[in-house]
Amino acid sequence: MTTYAYDFSFGDKDQKDLLGGKGANLAEMTKLGLPVPPGFTITTEACRHYLSTGEPPAELSEQVRERLSALETAMGRRLGAAEDPLLVSVRSGAKFSMPGMMDTVLNVGLCDATVEGLAQQSGDSRFAWDSYRRLVQMFAKTVLGLPGDVFEEAIDDAKERAGVSADVDLDTDALRDLVKRFKELITTHTGHDFPQDPHEQLWQTIEAVFRSWNSERAVLYRRTERIPDELGTAVNIVGMVFGNLGSDSGTGVAFTRDPATGRRGAYGDYLANAQGEDVVAGIRNTIPLHRLGETDPNAYNALLRAMDTLESHYRDLCDIEFTIERGKLWMLQTRVGKRTAAAAFTIAAALCEEGVISADEALTRVSGEQLSRLMFPTFDAPEDATPVATGVPAAPGAAVGVAVFDSRRAVERAAAGDAVVLVRRETNPDDLPGMIAAQGILTSRGGKTSHAAVVARGMGTTCVCGADELTVGADSMRTSDGTVINEGDVISVDGDTGAVYVGEVPVKPSPVVSYFETGEVGEDDALVHAVDVIMRRADGARRLAVRANADTGEDAARARRFGATGIGLCRTEHMFLGDRRQLVERLVLATSDEDRDAVLGELLVLQRDDFVEILSAMDGYPVTIRLLDPPLHEFLPSLVDISVKAVTEPSEQTEELLAAVRRMHEQNPMLGLRGVRLGLMIPGLYRMQVRAIAQAAARLRADGGDPRPEIMVPLVAAARELAIVREWTKSILDEEGIDAPVGTMIEVPRAAMTAAEIAEHADFFSFGTNDLTQMSWAFSRDDVEGSFFSEYLELGVFPVSPFAELDTSGVGRLVAIASDEGRERRPELHLGVCGEHGGDPHSIRFFHETGLDYVSCSPFRVPVARLSAGQAVV
Ligand code: ADP
Ligand code: MG
Ligand code: MG
Known part of the structure; x- marks a missing residue:
């Protein structure tokens, strides 16, 4: 028989899947001997059952009865007993914290028959009616789905009639009237009376908490936080303790470290004479936690001790919800706290330096997203x-x-x-x-x-x-x-x-960026110091090299300062823009070999300077230069412009250009005459580029430099394409007395599937995951990100854009196949990735696991890639 309900004394913090985060941590605190009210947890499994069938599992009611009776024994009170009633809270709590997204109901068990008993027992009838008022209000809102403002208005009315301005100033009679009013509102809105049977209250609330998993805001939150929809929530039934029993009672939240800076201490807010939800609701002003030390030193010291226990036990910043009932501390929740990006780094580094966690563990406590957030101005x-x-x-x-x-x-x-x-x-x-x-x-x-x-x-x-x-x-x-x-x-x-x-x-610029630029750690900058500690560990751990995608000497130099050890993609197309467009026009229009050679000769001189600049900026490190990729007509004037010119400034040359533009027009240029096909159709072009690279390298070498060019052929789909280009390339390199690896981008699905054949002609593969993604999904990034992508995310076709995070099951599979089969044929084949994914933390983990040698990304992402590559190892 499946167990669907577990006592707090049963579980521990590692059972979040089954008990949810709140339940697992309540169990852990119980185990640690902290003062947690008795209670039990209904599992996420029961919730999943309820959501898929519409009914709780058959065994659940019996199991809840058993657990409840244990709870009654522990509390010494019975649910529904008129004299001395037990009250409970019914609290949602999923595996991943979803703050405020699901429902919780307090004071379940109060009804007309028990409210007087509570008043007698506590000696405070105002308190009893205030609690009843809260129950009816929360029940109406969360279980019955009534709009909250109806009740807020009724409270405002009551305050006006009583001539007071705060909820706490309403007296017993006013609260009794308010309960009556609330119950009437429920009857008019739903056609049913507020349930007077506490057991029925309990069951309706449990089901409502199950259902709150699928509330609109919970669904939306899961989508943005990428929490799977099928987990479900656990439900915690907790004996009520009361912070609204007068001025020696209250409720609060606390952190064991400053969540903004990571500094150790006791931070938080406290509200006297209040129940849990008042703190968040902001109805009254809270006081800073340390002031509790002045008003109730005993309770405060108990809290400090509990916080200490939690910090040392969880070895991390914990956040805590607590209540003080007539001077006695009760712990109601803890979890490893959410934090800002800066705090994540400072806390991790501080814990590491305090010797609480290892350097590897510190590395896992931060994320690439957090680092990139710290790099924005x-x-x-x-x-x-x-x-x-x-x-x-x-x-x-x-x-x-x-x-x-x-x-x-x-x-x-x-x-x-x-x-x-x-x-x-x-x-x-x-x-x-x-x-x-x-x-x-x-x-x-x-x-x-x-x-x-x-x-x-x-x-x-x-x-x-x-x-x-x-x-x-x-x-x-x-x-x-x-x-x-x-x-x-x-x-x-x-x-x-x-x-x-x-x-x-x-x-102001980010201090973290200045640190990456200069490598300097200021004396008193805790954040930069923390980043430095963590980056050192990441660099020490990682196996993947990190290169940058850079097309200019300036970008290359910045990438180097940021820690790149090479360029994984140097695009050459921008070198054909500006004034050089005219040379491209002349190349296209050339009618004889001599004309064409003359233009290529002029381009050679210019290209050589381009490559000298970039190779010297990366001296001593590899620079992968991609031969020209886009179709030539991208460098020509648009059809409209040239047609106009043919009319306004007619000339023979304009006519020829117009004809060429017409001739070269393509319906779908992305799949047209580009990449290696262009290289094969206009052989002089690639030969010129290779010669320019070789001469640039030769010149730098003569000057005592250590240039390391690698020549990359784009858009190869068949081994034969690469074989031809490789042969020319090798012979030009020989002529110039330079040796350089020749490889290809793997960016066409066919190339990935025939990687073994292609590897025979390649010294390296560089996965062009942008094109590989476009061609695998058959959509173009430039056209679709603004159009149907948000709908596709809504529909759950993919949880995140496949251009931002590698689609590992589809595109990633191509990468894995090509890596394995390429290496099988040529074991020394060097493997890298140069798409945007090279800077994405999740994708980097995949590339590490797939056995690539390096990732290459934009210069600004280099630190994030270094961090992620380190995290992939530990
Ligand atoms: P959330 O997940 O939105 O924080 P909780 O289930 O933690 O919701 O409950 C909301 C508030 O009610 C919290 O401040 C909590 O401390 C308080 N609370 C929950 N259960 C009890 C209880 N048994 N006794 C007293 N206060 C409670
Ligand atoms: Mg809470
Ligand atoms: Mg490409």
């Missing part, structure tokens, strides 16, 4: 800066720019050199050009999975969404105090806090 807001609105912080960063309310205008103003913040009520795919042009995006509607949020995160653009205090129109917006902001007015948007300011808030 932040606002340096003056004390008196007040936000005009606060929305959902959807994508981090600090954006300052002119407000623009239309995508097209945003593009225009950005092109004219303005920093732009695009402001929309909500965005849709038509806004994409403006979103790309903007420094920041602000919307007044939608949450973390709205179109704006998803696209902004994908692009790394700062975004605040759902700032609903703003009324956004077609060409201006209004704040809640009536201020109108027009196009061109400067605003500041804080993607870390969701705050929106009018005017320019000063920005």
Whole structure:
């Protein structure tokens, strides 16, 4: 027989799957001998059963009866007993903490028959009626789904009638009336009376907590936090202890370390004469925790001892919910606390230096996402800066720019050199050009999975969404105090806090970035010191090398400062832009071999300088140079422009160019004449590039340098394509007296599937996971991220964009097959990845496990990749 209900004395903290986080930690605290009220946990398995069948498991009622009777014995009270009733709380608690997303009901067991008994027993009838009032209110809201404001209004009425301003000032009679009023509201709204049988209250509440797993906000939260939908919640039944029994009672929350800085201590808030939910509800002002030490030193010291026990036991920052009933401390919840990115680093490093955890464990206590958050510049807001609105912080960063309310205008103003913040009520795919042009995006509607949020995160653009205090129109917006902001007015948007300011808030660069730039750790900067401790461990642990994707000497130099040991992808296409477009035009129009050779000769000189710059910036480290990839017509004028020119400035050359543009037009350039096909059709081009690389290397070597070029052929689908290019390449390298590895990008599914054959001609593979993802899924990143992606996320087709995080089961499988089969044929084959995924923590773990030699990512992501590569090992 399956057990669906376990006493707190049974479980421990490692049983979160079954008991949920709250239940597992209550059991752990019970085991540690901390003062936890008696109680038991109904398992997540029971919840899953309920959600799939609509009924609790048949055995559950008997098991709950048994556990309840043990609870009654422990508390010395019975549920429903008129004289001295037991009250319980019924609390949700899933494996992963979902703060405030699901339901909890306190004081279950109170009814007309028991409320007087509670009053007698406690000697406080105001307390009894206050508790009853809370039960009816919570039950109506969470179990029966009545709107909360109906009850808030009734409370306001009661206060007005009594002539008082705070809930605590309502007397027993007022509370008795309020309970009556609440019960009437339930009857009118639902057609049923508030259940007077405590056992029925209990069961209805248990089922409601099960159902709250699928409440709208819980579903949304799981999606943004990537918590699986099928886990279900546990339900904890806990004997009530009372913080609302007068001034020597109260309730609070506490942290064993400062969650912002990681400093050890006792931090938190306390509220006298209150029950749990009052603290969060913000109805009354809390006092700082240490003040409890003045009013009730005994209880305070008991709390400090309990916190100490928890810190040493969990070896991490714990957060705690507690209640004091007439001077006696009760522990109601603990968990390893949520924390800011900065605190995650400082706490991990501090624990490591205190000798509490090992360096490897410290490394696992932080995440690549947290590190990247610490690398964004932040606002340096003056004390008196007040936000005009606060929305959902959807994508981090600090954006300052002119407000623009239309995508097209945003593009225009950005092109004219303005920093732009695009402001929309909500965005849709038509806004994409403006979103790309903007420094920041602000919307007044939608949450973390709205179109704006998803696209902004994908692009790394700062975004605040759902700032609903703003009324956004077609060409201006209004704040809640009536201020109108027009196009061109400067605003500041804080993607870390969701705050929106009018005017320019000063920005300060991240101290963590300065640390990566200089390697210097200031004496008193705890955060930088912590980052340094953790990065050293990551670098010591990792097997994967980290390279950067860089096309210029400047980028290469920055990547190097950030710890890259090589370039994994140097694109050559930007070297054909600007003035050099004309050379490409001449190349396309050349009618004789001599003409073509002349143009290629001019390009050779320019390319040689390009490669000298980049190879010397990475002297001593490998630089993988990709031969030209995009179709040549991308370098030619557009059909429209050249057609116009043919009319306005007719000439023979324009006519020829027009004809060429027409001839080269492709329906689907991504799948057209590009990559190695271009190389094979215009052989002089790749030969010129290889010669430029070889001559650049030769020149640097002559000057005493250590250039290490690697030549990479893009878009290969068949071994033969690579074999041909390799042969030319090797002979040119020979002529120039240079040796360099020649390899290919694996970015076409066919290449992955024929990797063994291709490996015969390749010294290395570099997985081009961007194209590999596009071609595997048959959608183009540039076209779809702003269109159907947010719907696809909603529908659960993928939990996250496959361009952001490698789709390991599909695209990753191609990578694994190509790695294994390539290495089988050529054991010394060097393997790397150069798509965006090379900077993504989850993908990096996969690349490590697949046995690649290095990842390559944008220079700014290099530290994140180093960290993630270290984490993949420990
Ligand atoms: P959440 O997960 O939203 O924090 P909880 O289940 O922890 O919800 O409960 C909400 C509040 O009620 C908390 O402050 C908690 O301390 C308090 N509470 C829960 N159970 C009891 C109890 N048995 N006695 C007294 N207070 C309780
Ligand atoms: Mg809680
Ligand atoms: Mg590609």
